[in-house]
Amino acid sequence: MTMRPKFLLTLMAVSLLAACMTVLFADTQEPTLKDAFKGDFLIGAAINSAQIYGRDTAGDALLEKQFNAISPENVLKWGVVHPEPDRYDFDAADHYVALGEKYHMSILGHNLVWHSQTPRWVFQDANGKPLTRDALLNRMHDHIQTVVGRYKGRIQSWDVVNEALNDDGTLRQSQWLKIIGPDYIAKAFEYAHEADPSAELNYNDYSLENEPKRNGAIKLIQQLKAEGVPISAVGLQGHDKMDWPTVDQEDATIEAFAKLGLKVKISELDIDVLPSASQNRGADVSQNYELLAKLNPYAKGLPDSVQQDLAKRYADLFRVFLKHKDVVTRVTFWGVNDGDSWLNNWPVRGRTSYPLLFDRNNQPKPAFYAVIKVAGQDAGKK
Ligand code: GLA
Numbered sequence: 001m002t003m004r005p006k007f008l009l010t011l012m013a014v015s016l017l018a019a020c021m022t023v024l025f026a027d028t029q030e031p032t033l034k035d036a037f038k039g040d041f042l043i044g045a046a047i048n049s050a051q052i053y054g055r056d057t058a059g060d061a062l063l064e065k066q067f068n069a070i071s072p073e074n075v076l077k078w079g080v081v082h083p084e085p086d087r088y089d090f091d092a093a094d095h096y097v098a099l100g101e102k103y104h105m106s107i108l109g110h111n112l113v114w115h116s117q118t119p120r121w122v123f124q125d126a127n128g129k130p131l132t133r134d135a136l137l138n139r140m141h142d143h144i145q146t147v148v149g150r151y152k153g154r155i156q157s158w159d160v161v162n163e164a165l166n167d168d169g170t171l172r173q174s175q176w177l178k179i180i181g182p183d184y185i186a187k188a189f190e191y192a193h194e195a196d197p198s199a200e201l202n203y204n205d206y207s208l209e210n211e212p213k214r215n216g217a218i219k220l221i222q223q224l225k226a227e228g229v230p231i232s233a234v235g236l237q238g239h240d241k242m243d244w245p246t247v248d249q250e251d252a253t254i255e256a257f258a259k260l261g262l263k264v265k266i267s268e269l270d271i272d273v274l275p276s277a278s279q280n281r282g283a284d285v286s287q288n289y290e291l292l293a294k295l296n297p298y299a300k301g302l303p304d305s306v307q308q309d310l311a312k313r314y315a316d317l318f319r320v321f322l323k324h325k326d327v328v329t330r331v332t333f334w335g336v337n338d339g340d341s342w343l344n345n346w347p348v349r350g351r352t353s354y355p356l357l358f359d360r361n362n363q364p365k366p367a368f369y370a371v372i373k374v375a376g377q378d379a380g381k382k
Contacts, residue, residue: 031369031372032065032066033066033067033357033368033371033372034066034067034068036371036372036375036376037322037331037375040322040325040328040375040378041321041325041328041329041330041331042068042069042106042329042330042331042332043066043067043068043069043330043331043332043333044067044068044069044070044071044105044106044108044330044331044332044333045063045066045067045069045070045071045332045333045335045336046070046071046072046073046110046268046332046333046334046335047059047063047070047071047072047073047096047099047336048073048074048335048340049074049075049092051063051099051336051340052072052075052092052095052096052099053092053095054099058362059336059337059340059362060099061362062336062337062358062362063103063336064103066358067105067336068104068105068106069105069106069107069108069330069332070096070099070100070103070105070106070107070108071108071110071267071268071332072093072096072108072109072110073334073335073342074117075092075093075096076093076096076109076110076111076147077110077111077114077117077118078112078114078117078118078119078122078143079117079118079119080092080093080117081093081147082119082143082146082147083119084119084121085121088146088147090150093147093150093151097151097154097155101154106156106157106330107151107154107155107156107157108155108156108157108158108159108267108330108332109147109148109151109155109157109158109159109199110158110159110162110204110267111158111159111160111161111162111204112143112144112147112148112158112159112160112161112188112192113140113144113160113161113162113176113184113185113188114161114162114163115163115172115174115175115176116163118175122136122139122175123136123175123179130175130179131179132179133179133180133181136176136179136180136184137180137184137187140176140180140184140187140188140191141187141191144188144191144192144195145191145194145195147195148191148192148195148196148199149195149196151196152195152196152199153196153198155196155199156199156200157199157200157201157202157233157265158192158196158199158200158201158202159202159203159204159235159267160188160189160192160201160202160203160231161185161188161189161203161204162204162205163204163205163206164176164177164185164203164205164220165205165213165216165217165220166213166216167207167210167212167213168212168213168216169212169213169214169215169216169217169219170216171216171220185203185220185224185229186224186227186229189201189224189229189230189231190229190230192230193230200232200233200263201230201231201232201233202231202232202233202234202235202265202267203217203220203221203231203233203234203235204234204235204237204265204267205217205234205235205236205237206237206239206268208234208236208253208257209236209244209245209249209250209253210245210249214253214256217234217257218256218257218260221234221257221260221262222260225260225261231262232262232263233262233263233264233265233329234257234262234263234264234265235264235265235266235267235268236253236254236257236264236265236266236267237267237268237269237334238266238267238268238269238270238334239268239269239270239272239334240269240270240271240272240313240317241271241272241276242271242272242273242309242310242313247316247317247319247320250317250320251320251323251324254320254321254324254327254328255324257327258324258326258327262327263327263328263329264324264327264328264329265328265329265330265331265332266321266328266330266331266332267330267332268332268334269331269332269333269334270333270334270335270341270343270355270356271310271313271314271317271355272343272353272355273298273302273306273309273310273353273354273355274295274296274297274298274343274351274353274354275294275295275297277295277347277348278347292348292350292351295348295351296348296350296351296352298352298354299351299352302354306354307354307365307366307367308366310354310365310366310367311365311366311367311369311370312370313367314357314367314370314371315367315370315371315373315374318331318371318374318375319374322374322375322378333356333357334355334356335355335356336356336358336362337356337358337359337360337361337362338353338354338355338356338358338359338360339360340356341353341355341356343355357371
């Protein structure tokens with residue numbers, strides 16, 4: 001008889017302990033990026049067609065769990081959404097936006113005006129002759145009105161102009177520049193603003209961490225702002241290497257754009273751990289096979305030491321992003337898991353690349369835990 005209350009008490013204590021452990025265990029087992037950086041910045045991923053159309057169910061589950069923002073890897077680029085002069089194809093883009101709404105995510109549009117993945121006809125008349133300035137401006141206006149207008153109020157942020165600069169900071173000699181002149185950039189922003197006055201409008205580019213290109217971007221943006229052009233943010237693509245950009249370069253770059261009164265997005269983040277292929281350009285075909293093996297050293301898996309180096313590298317960069325959380329509004333990875341990454345096929349086709357936080361089975365890598373840890377160490381955390 002005297003044992004009974006004691007037994008009940010023990011039982012209650014054990015259940016309480018088990019409940020606490022479940023909560024603790026669940027917490028330590030299941031950290032999420034979006035929760036870790038809540039109140040700091042959004043955590044985004046670029047998504048592909050398989051994810052957009054729901055064919056990659058595991059990828060979608062990971063996306064829903066870990067991220068609160070999306071970018072379209074390809075489906076809003078001109079060539080996909082507007083393949084012929086009188087034909088738009090919104091099927092994939094509609095699914096993309098619907099997916100973002102279903103998961104209550106911040107939805108980004110990428111992109112409106114770019115030199116690449118834009119069909120040749122865009123710059124030509126019906127006879128294949130170059131368009132006049134006015135005709136190309138009209139075409140740009142129609143495209144932006146139609147695409148931005150369709151998703152007005154649903155896509156919150158647009159990459160209006162992508163990659164307008166050369167490495168030395170001068171304007172890239174694109175068809176846009178050649179036919180319209182340098183004010184094509186201002187016009188694109190004005191048209192986008194006209195189509196959705198509440199959308200946030202971005203200039204997006206790579207290698208802005210390098211001083212000559214960064215200075216070119218600063219000059220360009222100062223000029224746009226002086227003319228009253230509605231630009232609100234700069235996207236630093238963030239296709240990074242293990243040794244580039246340095247932490248100091250990243251820090252100085254974010255600071256420089258913040259000084260212009262812009263928000264900063266890390267818009268296409270990935271970190272390439274594979275050997276650089278550039279010095280091997282021009283090799284003949286037979287040599288290429290040999291080179292491919294040399295350039296693809298981790299085909300059978302990433303050694304632990306490299307996993308750890310990548311984790312440290314990610315942590316270093318996230319410390320800089322957090323330092324600037326007052327201006328950094330989102331950090332978007334260019335893909336959900338390593339298998340999705342464009343770096344498996346660029347600049348060399350068929351390599352096995354490891355640039356993201358989740359492996360090919362959607363499992364978190366050491367880099368994931370390193371990034372989560374940085375969020376936890378942030379002193380200014382609310
Ligand atoms: C650039 C573009 C992206 C994408 C990547 C590679 O950074 O902005 O849309 O094409 O190249 O995937």
